[in-house]
Amino acid sequence: MNVKSILIVDDEKNIRLTLSQSLEVLKAEVDTAVNGEEALAKLKEKDFNLILLDLKMPGIDGIEVLRQIREIRPDIRVIIITAHGTIDSAVETIKLGAVDFIQKPFAPNEIRELVSRVIDRDQIDKQKVADYASSIEFAKKCICERHFDASIEHLRAAISLDPSRPEAFNLLGAILEIQDDILEAQKNYRAALSLDPTYEPARINLNRSTTWKPKSNIIH
Amino acid sequence: MSSDLRYFVIIVGCGRLGSYIANKLSHSGHSVVVIDSRESAFNALSSEYSGFRLEGDATEFDVLKQAKTDQADVLIATTHEDNVNVMVAQVAKKLFHVPRVMARVFDLKREKVYHHLGIETVSPTLIAGDVFLESITTSPIAKREGIGL
Amino acid sequence: MKILIVGGGKVIYFLCRTFVSKGYIVTVINRDHDECVRLSRRLKVTVVHGDGSDPQILEEAGAFTANAILAITPNDEDNLVICQLADLQFHIPRTLALVNDPDNEEVFRQLGIKTALSTTYILSSLIEQRASFDEITNLIPVGEGKVNVMELLLNENSPVVGQTLRDIAMPENSLVAVILRDDETIVPRGATVLQSADRLIVMTLPENYSQVLKKLTGESE
Numbered sequence: 342m343n344v345k346s347i348l349i350v351d352d353e354k355n356i357r358l359t360l361s362q363s364l365e366v367l368k369a370e371v372d373t374a375v376n377g378e379e380a381l382a383k384l385k386e387k388d389f390n391l392i393l394l395d396l397k398m399p400g401i402d403g404i405e406v407l408r409q410i411r412e413i414r415p416d417i418r419v420i421i422i423t424a425h426g427t428i429d430s431a432v433e434t435i436k437l438g439a440v441d442f443i444q445k446p447f448a449p450n451e452i453r454e455l456v457s458r459v460i461d462r463d464q465i466d467k468q469k470v471a472d473y474a475s476s477i478e479f480a481k482k483c484i485c486e487r488h489f490d491a492s493i494e495h496l497r498a499a500i501s502l503d504p505s506r507p508e509a510f511n512l513l514g515a516i517l518e519i520q521d522d523i524l525e526a527q528k529n530y531r532a533a534l535s536l537d538p539t540y541e542p543a544r545i546n547l548n549r550s551t552t553w554k555p556k557s558n559i560i561h
Numbered sequence: 562m563s564s565d566l567r568y569f570v571i572i573v574g575c576g577r578l579g580s581y582i583a584n585k586l587s588h589s590g591h592s593v594v595v596i597d598s599r600e601s602a603f604n605a606l607s608s609e610y611s612g613f614r615l616e617g618d619a620t621e622f623d624v625l626k627q628a629k630t631d632q633a634d635v636l637i638a639t640t641h642e643d644n645v646n647v648m649v650a651q652v653a654k655k656l657f658h659v660p661r662v663m664a665r666v667f668d669l670k671r672e673k674v675y676h677h678l679g680i681e682t683v684s685p686t687l688i689a690g691d692v693f694l695e696s697i698t699t700s701p702i703a704k705r706e707g708i709g710l
Numbered sequence: 711m712k713i714l715i716v717g718g719g720k721v722i723y724f725l726c727r728t729f730v731s732k733g734y735i736v737t738v739i740n741r742d743h744d745e746c747v748r749l750s751r752r753l754k755v756t757v758v759h760g761d762g763s764d765p766q767i768l769e770e771a772g773a774f775t776a777n778a779i780l781a782i783t784p785n786d787e788d789n790l791v792i793c794q795l796a797d798l799q800f801h802i803p804r805t806l807a808l809v810n811d812p813d814n815e816e817v818f819r820q821l822g823i824k825t826a827l828s829t830t831y832i833l834s835s836l837i838e839q840r841a842s843f844d845e846i847t848n849l850i851p852v853g854e855g856k857v858n859v860m861e862l863l864l865n866e867n868s869p870v871v872g873q874t875l876r877d878i879a880m881p882e883n884s885l886v887a888v889i890l891r892d893d894e895t896i897v898p899r900g901a902t903v904l905q906s907a908d909r910l911i912v913m914t915l916p917e918n919y920s921q922v923l924k925k926l927t928g929e930s931e
Contacts, residue, residue: 358611359592362567446594446613448569448632620787622813644763648787651821670765671791674798 345388346370347456350380350406351395351422356445360393363449364456377401377409384413391460394439395422407437418459418485431546436519440484440512442542470495473503480512489516507533507540514546526550567591571633571659573619573649574640578665578685580605582637587612594628619649622656630657638664643671650680711735714771714802716762716792717782718745725780726753737771763791765799773800782808786818793823858914859887862926866906869928876900881921884914 347369349360357373364371372387374380376398383389392410396403403421410417419439431442441459443452462482470479476499483492493516499509514529527550533543568591572583575597584607587593593612596619597603603614617624619638630636636653638646643666650664666672666682675682712735715722722738726749729736736755739762740746750757760767762781773779779796781789786809793805806825809815812834818826832850850859864871870878875886875898889896890909896902904910914922 355611355613359613362590363592446615446628448629449567449592450569451629451632620785620814621811622817623811642787644785644787644791648790651790652817656817656820668764671763671795674765674795677798678794 345390346372347391347393348380348383348389349373349393350375350377350398351393352376352398353395356395356422359447359449360452363447363452367453367456369456377403377406380406381409381413384410384417389414389417391456392417392419393422393443393456394419396434397424404433404437407434407439411437415487418463420455420459431542432515432518432549435484435512435515438485438487440481470498473499473506473509476502477508477512480509484512484516489519492516505536507537507543510536511540511543511546514543514550518546518550523550568634569629569632570594570635570637571596571625571628571630571653573597573636573638573646575602575605575614576639576641577605579637579639582639583612584610594633596624596628620645620652622652625649625652625657630659633657633659635659635661636663638662640665641667643668647671647675647678647680651678654680711777712772712775713737714739714768714773714776714779714796715782716740716780716788717784717808718742721782723749723753725782726755730754737776739767739771763788763795765795768792768795768800773802776800776802778802778804778806780806780808784810786810786814790818790821790823793818794821797822856915858916858919860912860914860919861890862910862912862923864904864906864908864910864926867928868904868906868926870904870926871906872903874901874903878904878925881914881918881925883918884912884922887911887913 347364349357349371350373351357351360352375361371361373372383372389374383377400380392380394394403394407407419410419420441420443421434421439422445423442424445441455443455458478462478465475465479465482467479470476476495480492480495480499483489483495493513496509496513496516500513510529510533514526514533517529518526527547530543530547530550533540534547570586570591570593572579572593572595575583575595579595579597583593583595587610594615595603595606595612596615596617598616598618600616606614615624615628617627619625630653633653636650636659638649640646646664646666650662653659654662663681663683664675666675666684667686669684669686672682672684713729714737715725716739718740722740726736726738730753737758738749738755739758739760740749741759741761743759746757746759749755756771758767758771760770762768762783773796779793779802781792783789789807789809793807796802796805804825805823806827807818807823809818809826809828810830812828812831815826815828815831852859880886886898888911889898889902889904890911891905910926912922912926
């Protein structure tokens, strides 16, 4: 793994501390920001290759920060920090190329594994994608680069390699939802849930997508 | 501290004992999650405490899952209810396979059964009692002279 | 049979009344002093005031000679410890715990409690499964929901009325265990003819539950 530098954006001191301490071992250069404004300022000065971003912050909210990060640095990898049961904007962040989530509270190992996985993902060679896990990883890489069609292709490949796991169905659903194919999206969320009724992300996605909202995604 | 000496510790109950342990462990660089069903209990945590707070009832399986007990190195049950501590300790050990699990137990009468169940218990009464007894039997005490009432 | 019950509330009162009328010897352990007084006035049971998860109280209540114990307090942790003490320290042969959090049903089983009942689970599956069927008066999932036991009333429109069980060809993995007819209880054989107004106790696996319903009532879910 080759980490140059990581930026942690969270208004809570304990989260910034826990994250920096956990990431020390990876020999990465870690910088922190207490809100979106500071994060965006630091981003203009310095070259980061990974950002850990809290969505709920005072000031500019996380989604808006993510949107602006995309304008400044479209290539940067972003991991979203969420509290339990609050990932209702998952589709919104995926649309902006952030496909990795970590839920509070987190164990140090959990953070290190996720960060390593996200960074190693860039090195995956398309030719070598052969199993379920690497297909998912490659699909996520495509999402980060906003190549949604390529991502769908790899998710379908993952499903045909192992049709018994919920993750690929759920991600596929999210991408279809972004592409405004709500019915197909829901079919995939349901498929994920029927494979594993405890699979939280699919449950949240299905609930959200079946709840009617005046500003529905269908309308744009 | 080197990273392999850093533990992921879950503390159930944020009373005097729970908050004391949480503050100390967090201060020495361990990653800590404190669970308590009353949000106000977290006021006992110091301002330097850098761990997580989780509001919920730890006898609910889902709350332990949220705390990521499956990844914990240590769990310490410190609530003032023996039965809560004993139940949480067993769930942590048998269902989440936490390598080191400890429970505070006030009532000594039940200890035998808990030992049988393989739970490491700590009894405040026993510890304090032993310290007092030790101090009486080991250090010399000047006996009062008879005053001859 | 000697039964220990730990808990309180109306449920306890009626449970005791039922058990006493069946001739069982019942001892109740309850933490609330006033409730203890009330129970002992109204019922022919021994009432012990105290914490049922305290071994001393259990012993006073006669745990060493009890045949069964029911832990039905509102706290899962108390019910767990009561049953574990009853089993490990007093060797009471049958222990039953009530769980409030339905997830704890499985947790208790893993921790060695043989019978853990979740009222939440029972009620919610009752509602889900009988919602559209008035004929089903009772439905209990047993064995972690791997088996359904239901009580079903045959009305005159049922396609199976007048047929023998042998001719009906019940779906696989199902069994008509008992027929309640007037005051009679019949354990049926192949030649038993089903009649209108029979109440059938039927066991099925959850997956062929709806097939069985369709077969016996003619309606589909």
